[in-house]
Amino acid sequence: xxxxxxxxxxxxxxxxxxxxxxxxxxPDAFGEVVRRHRDRLWAVALRTLGDREEAADAxxxxxxxxxRAGRTGSAAFRGEAAVTTWLHRIVVNxxxxxxxxxxxxxxxxxxDHDVPARGDQVGARETALDVTAALALLPVEQRAALVLVDMxxxxxxxxxxxxxxxxxxVKSRCARGRARLLPLLSPDPAPSxxxxxxxxxxPVSAAPAATTTPEGGDLA
Amino acid sequence: MSDRPLGAAPAVSDGHLDDDTLADLQEDLLEPxxxxxxxxxxxxCPVCADRADRLARLxxxxxxxxxxxxxxVEVATGIDAALSAEAVSAGAPGxxxxxxxxxxxxxxxxxxxxxxxxxxxxxVLAGVGLALSALGGGxxxxxxxxxxxxxxxxxxxxxxTTLGQFPLTVSGRAWTGSSLxxxxxxxxxxxxxxxxxxxxxxxxxxxxxxxxxxxPEDEGADDGTDEDSQENTATPAPAAAPTGAQRLASGPAxxxxxxxxxxxxxxxxxxxxxxxxxxxxxxxxxxxxxxPATLDVWVxxxxxxxxxxxxxxxxxLARP
Numbered sequence: 001x002x003x004x005x006x007x008x009x010x011x012x013x014x015x016x017x018x019x020x021x022x023x024x025x026x027p028d029a030f031g032e033v034v035r036r037h038r039d040r041l042w043a044v045a046l047r048t049l050g051d052r053e054e055a056a057d058a059x060x061x062x063x064x065x066x067x068r069a070g071r072t073g074s075a076a077f078r079g080e081a082a083v084t085t086w087l088h089r090i091v092v093n094x095x096x097x098x099x100x101x102x103x104x105x106x107x108x109x110x111x112d113h114d115v116p117a118r119g120d121q122v123g124a125r126e127t128a129l130d131v132t133a134a135l136a137l138l139p140v141e142q143r144a145a146l147v148l149v150d151m152x153x154x155x156x157x158x159x160x161x162x163x164x165x166x167x168x169x170v171k172s173r174c175a176r177g178r179a180r181l182l183p184l185l186s187p188d189p190a191p192s193x194x195x196x197x198x199x200x201x202x203p204v205s206a207a208p209a210a211t212t213t214p215e216g217g218d219l220a
Numbered sequence: 221m222s223d224r225p226l227g228a229a230p231a232v233s234d235g236h237l238d239d240d241t242l243a244d245l246q247e248d249l250l251e252p253x254x255x256x257x258x259x260x261x262x263x264x265c266p267v268c269a270d271r272a273d274r275l276a277r278l279x280x281x282x283x284x285x286x287x288x289x290x291x292x293v294e295v296a297t298g299i300d301a302a303l304s305a306e307a308v309s310a311g312a313p314g315x316x317x318x319x320x321x322x323x324x325x326x327x328x329x330x331x332x333x334x335x336x337x338x339x340x341x342x343x344v345l346a347g348v349g350l351a352l353s354a355l356g357g358g359x360x361x362x363x364x365x366x367x368x369x370x371x372x373x374x375x376x377x378x379x380x381t382t383l384g385q386f387p388l389t390v391s392g393r394a395w396t397g398s399s400l401x402x403x404x405x406x407x408x409x410x411x412x413x414x415x416x417x418x419x420x421x422x423x424x425x426x427x428x429x430x431x432x433x434x435x436p437e438d439e440g441a442d443d444g445t446d447e448d449s450q451e452n453t454a455t456p457a458p459a460a461a462p463t464g465a466q467r468l469a470s471g472p473a474x475x476x477x478x479x480x481x482x483x484x485x486x487x488x489x490x491x492x493x494x495x496x497x498x499x500x501x502x503x504x505x506x507x508x509x510x511x512p513a514t515l516d517v518w519v520x521x522x523x524x525x526x527x528x529x530x531x532x533x534x535x536x537l538a539r540p
Contacts, residue, residue: 027307030303031300031303034299034303038291038296038299039288039289039290039291041291042288042290042291042292042295043286043287043288043289046288047285047286047288052292056292056294056295056298059291059295059299060295060298060299060302063299063302063303064302064303064306067303067306067307068306130285131281131282131285132285146282147282147286149279150278150279150282150283151282151283151285151286152283152286153283168249171247171248171249172244172247172249174243174247175240175243175244175246175247175249176240176243178239178243178246178275178278178279179238179239179240179242179243179244179275180239181278181282182239182242182243182271182274182275182278183239185278185281
């Protein structure tokens with residue numbers, strides 16, 4: 001392993017204090033924050049974008065944005081979680097921006113250089129490749145929600161803050177994303193409503209007409 | 221995928237709940253009546269119950285696939301360089317970013333050292349770095365400068381204060397992380413191949429007969445002070461250094477690369493011109509700042525520069 005600073009005692013200040021110091025001109029503070037978070041931010045960017053080059057660019061763009069924003073001192077952070085969420089919000093937004101800018105380009109379903117970390121079991125690697133390929137087929141908003149919530153265990157509330165949307169929107173994106181992933185990751189011999197002619201979909205019972213939730217339009 | 225709004229009545233295909241409905245049900249997104257209806261169907265339908273079970277296991281599947289490993293060295297280096305540029309371009313407050321690390325700050329992150337070193341370079345290369353370029357005649361592969369990396373015996377130029385004396389070998393080996401780790405003692409002692417002296421570098425960089433890239437297996441030759449040492453050689457020629465890696469046999473190029481990797485100009489512990497994953501590369505061993513018990517092993521591409529160190533591999537190892 002590279003050992004890049006991971007065993008270093010590092011700065012004992014908390015993330016929020018470090019960002020305050022960064023705003024005050026401390027030359028080391030932001031670098032320490034980056035060191036602490038970059039692996040997780042890299043993972044989120046990589047899984048959200050599915051492409052190492054794109055993820056590297058997005059991560060760099062995001063951290064430069066964070067550096068600039070942090071310099072203004074306009075953001076006050078309460079606790080470490082707030083800093084984590086803030087950094088993820090900036091990096092995820094950088095990911096979404098890249099996807100949106102490239103929207104006209106065809107989707108690369110599975111870049112061949114995107115492989116899981118070395119040391120994984122073969123089965124896990126295959127699973128990861130499957131998941132990466134399947135995720136790439138989802139709208140990026142669903143992908144980002146699933147990466148944070150399902151892949152990295154974020155709460156819906158925290159993911160909503162990072163994704164700058166309502167918690168209900170996160171839930172709907174996750175639900176719709178999972179529904180799309182199900183036949184991709186777990187081929188179903190039984191008929192799938194998702195793959196069927198929408199004309200064949202019918203109510204199973206005479207349930208009352210449901211109201212549309214505020215997140216109802218968030219179907220990407 | 222269905223376009224119906226969330227919370228609508230459960231939908232089926234061929235008598236089964238569709239995937240959206242199952243997923244919405246699990247996220248409590250269905251209206252109560254629809255949820256109740258879907259639940260009743262689920263209770264009596266093994267097919268849907270099986271799909272619901274697999275749907276519920278999807279988050280675990282994603283979590284298992286989430287491992288991405290640490291951020292790659294080249295990505296971290298790029299980030300550091302970008303932040304360095306940002307700090308320098310931002311004016312006065314950012315200028316403080318070029319302040320060298322506090323020596324008391326043990327084990328500081330390598331990435332930030334690179335960041336700061338790069339930032340320092342932006343400002344001080346006008347002194348040392350550009351002077352090196354001038355001494356090098358502005359050409360990376362200039363045969364006339366090839367020896368400057370090792371030639372400190374002349375002593376009077378700035379270059380000698382920048383790189384000093386160190387073992388330089390041209391093993392041409394295809395290094396890997398593990399083989400490098402094992403070979404550190406040999407690299408430090410220049411035992412891998414006959415160390416290369418200044419004159420030899422000049423010749424090899426100029427494309428002359430590589431059969432003369434010999435030198436005595438004598439660490440005394442490492443200091444590059446003996447311009448005639450290659451005349452005494454009788455050992456077989458080592459594998460010729462990859463042409464690309466020869467660029468770093470140029471004093472200015474190597475000095476800039478080393479300064480980009482470390483906290484400014486330092487004397488390498490050893491340098492070997494070799495290959496990494498099939499491509500020409502230079503192995504540069506540097507002292508770990510503030511930690512005499514370890515050393516840093518860097519593998520860089522031949523076009524390593526302050527703007528982009530082109531790091532291929534990094535490891536911090538205990539000194540032998």
